[in-house]
Structures are given as C-alpha cells and as structure tokens.
Amino acid sequence: MSAREAVKNSSSPKFGVVVFPGSNCDYDAFYVLRKLLNYEVAFLWHKDTDLQHCDVIILPGGFSYGDYLRTGAIARFSPIMNEVIKFADNGGYVMGICNGFQILLEAGLLPGVMVRNESLNFVCKEVYLNIENEQTDFTKGIESKKKLKIPVAHGDGNYFADENTLKELHDNKQVVFKYSSKDGKISKEFNPNGSIENIAGIVNKNGNVLGMMPHPERSSDPVLNKTDGRLIFKALVNNILN
Amino acid sequence: MFKAKVFIKRRPTILDPQGKAVEIGAKHLGLSYIKNTRINKFIEFNVETNDKKSAENEVNDYCKKLLANPIMEDYEFTLEEVKS
Numbered sequence: 648m649s650a651r652e653a654v655k656n657s658s659s660p661k662f663g664v665v666v667f668p669g670s671n672c673d674y675d676a677f678y679v680l681r682k683l684l685n686y687e688v689a690f691l692w693h694k695d696t697d698l699q700h701c702d703v704i705i706l707p708g709g710f711s712y713g714d715y716l717r718t719g720a721i722a723r724f725s726p727i728m729n730e731v732i733k734f735a736d737n738g739g740y741v742m743g744i745c746n747g748f749q750i751l752l753e754a755g756l757l758p759g760v761m762v763r764n765e766s767l768n769f770v771c772k773e774v775y776l777n778i779e780n781e782q783t784d785f786t787k788g789i790e791s792k793k794k795l796k797i798p799v800a801h802g803d804g805n806y807f808a809d810e811n812t813l814k815e816l817h818d819n820k821q822v823v824f825k826y827s828s829k830d831g832k833i834s835k836e837f838n839p840n841g842s843i844e845n846i847a848g849i850v851n852k853n854g855n856v857l858g859m860m861p862h863p864e865r866s867s868d869p870v871l872n873k874t875d876g877r878l879i880f881k882a883l884v885n886n887i888l889n
Numbered sequence: 890m891f892k893a894k895v896f897i898k899r900r901p902t903i904l905d906p907q908g909k910a911v912e913i914g915a916k917h918l919g920l921s922y923i924k925n926t927r928i929n930k931f932i933e934f935n936v937e938t939n940d941k942k943s944a945e946n947e948v949n950d951y952c953k954k955l956l957a958n959p960i961m962e963d964y965e966f967t968l969e970e971v972k973s
C-alpha cells in the first residue's frame with residue numbers, strides 16, 4: 648500500500664512540523680493546523696528519524712542553520728531529512744514553506760535553485776498568487792480563478808531554473824503559483840524577488856511535494872483579517888480524504 | 890595532513906545580484922573599467938590524512954554534496970601538504 652493510499656484509509660490526516668535549529672514559523676504552522684483547523688499535529692525534531700506516522704510533513708519557514716553556506720544547504724543533511732526524502736519518494740505529502748522550499752530544492756526533491764532577491768532587500772509584504780494549476784492536491788477545490796492573498800518574507804526567494812528544467816516544469820504542469828496582481832496579471836511589476844517567470848510555488852512530478860515561498864500559515868487566522876492561506880491546507884486535507 | 894583551498898564559482902548563466910550591487914559601488918567610486926563583478930566563495934580547511942588520493946576523494950565529496958550546489962556552481966580546489 649502506498650503512503651497515499653494509507654492516508655485515504657485514515658479518518659483525518661496527521662501533520663508533522665519539522666523543527667530545525669533556526670526554524671521560526673514552526674509554531675505558526677502548528678497553531679494554524681492544530682488550533683484553527685483542528686487537525687492532528689506533531690512537532691518533529693530535526694535530529695529524530697521517526698516521522699511519527701504523520702501523513703503530511705511541513706518544512707516550515709525560518710533560517711535553518713543561520714542560512715550559512717546557502718539557504719537550506721545544511722538542514723538538508725539533518726537526520727530527519729533522510730526519512731522525509733524516503734517518505735516523499737514513497738508518495739507521502741511534503742509541503743515546504745519559504746525556508747522549507749529552499750530545503751526541498753537543496754535536497755533535490757524539487758528542481759531548480761534559489762538565489763538572493765534581485766533587489767538584495769529582504770522582502771516582507773502581501774502578494775497575490777495566481778493558481779497556475781488548479782488540479783494539484785494542494786489546490787483542487789479552491790474556488791476557480793481565485794487569487795490568493797498571502798505574505799512573503801524572505802531574502803533568498805529568487806527562484807531560478809535553466810531552460811530544460813523550466814520546460815519540464817511546464818510540460819508536467821508543475822508550476823502551481825505565480826506572483827500576480829490582485830486580478831491575476833503576471834508581470835515584473837508584481838514580482839517581489841526576481842523569480843523566473845514570477846514562479847512562487849512548484850510541485851514535483853508526482854504532485855505530492857509542494858514548495859512555495861509565500862507563507863500560508865501567516866494568512867490563516869481570521870483575527871488577522873486574511874485567511875486565504877488556510878484554503879491550501881484545507882484543500883490538501885479534502886483531497887487526501889476524497 | 891593537507892590544507893585544502895576550495896574555490897566555488899557561480900555559473901556565468903546564473904544571475905549574481907550581489908555582484909551587480911557591488912559593481913554599482915564601483916561606479917559610484919568613479920571606476921570605469923570594472924565589469925562583470927561576481928561574488929564567489931573561498932573555503933579553507935584541513936584534511937587529516939597523509940594519503941593524497943583519500944584526501945582528494947573526501948574533498949570532492951564535501952564539495953559535491955555540501956559546499957557547492959552542482960546545479961548552479963562549479964568548484965575547484967588545491968591541496969597543499971603541511972606538517973600536522
């Protein structure tokens with residue numbers, strides 16, 4: 648039985664939030680999933696090798712290992728990552744947010760690389776995301792043509808892929824989110840970091856690993872008057888169960 | 890023992906925003922010949938073996954798997970024998 652089939656047989660999926668030294672969005676992710684959405688959640692310490700039967704692994708935002716060398720480069724070798732890679736290869740759901748996306752790239756679970764923002768500034772602001780692929784397990788069920796308002800906060804979010812990789816991403820419909828205007832216009836003006844083709848999030852070929860720079864966990868609490876982020880978590884859970 | 894010196898260079902096709910920004914500084918300084926500034930990495934460490942082949946293997950491994958990202962960077966290194 649594949650990891651994906653196993654989840655479908657359970658009543659509700661269990662989330663695991665990995666905690667690396669330097670993670671700083673781990674508690675935000677935990678709070679949203681546990682307190683606001685009422686899912687089962689466990690913290691997974693980076694030195695552990697037990698995924699505690701989680702069905703979805705979240706690699707949270709932050710600055711794992713101080714971003715030394717390259718973002719995500721050292722976290723990629725934390726003991727838990729071997730298990731996360733095996734889990735992902737077996738079809739398990741993995742979601743990398745911001746620094747988590749960078750770790751997924753370094754681990755080779757997603758194609759491409761992340762470089763310093765074109766502006767060299769740390770960019771922290773609300774952006775709009777156009778959903779490029781509405782059929783992934785992370786987006787299916789979200790109101791069609793909806794633009795998601797979700798904040799970014801990063802210094803190294805300038806996604807780069809060479810021509811062949813880009814072609815492959817498009818051929819397999821792996822581009823999930825692009826930075827856009829409020830009404831979905833995609834141009835340089837709405838690109839916060841210089842990312843190639845305004846790419847903000849991609850999935851792997853199998854569609855079970857998502858990496859995205861914007862922070863859905865920071866736009867999930869109604870108290871903050873913005874809840875588009877939770878649409879992604881809820882879509883994933885619904886698609887796992889149905 | 891060997892002293893390893895590793896040079897890691899970003900491929901020319903990959904944008905280097907830091908290099909670009911530093912070059913703006915060069916323009917402000919009034920330097921007119923400076924072009925194509927690239928910020929690369931230089932890393933030094935000891936390799937505690939007396940066997941050069943083993944040292945090379947381990948340094949290659951270190952570079953390929955961790956120090957450089959082969960998708961966007963190339964590396965080269967030198968090994969200099971030193972008394973431990």
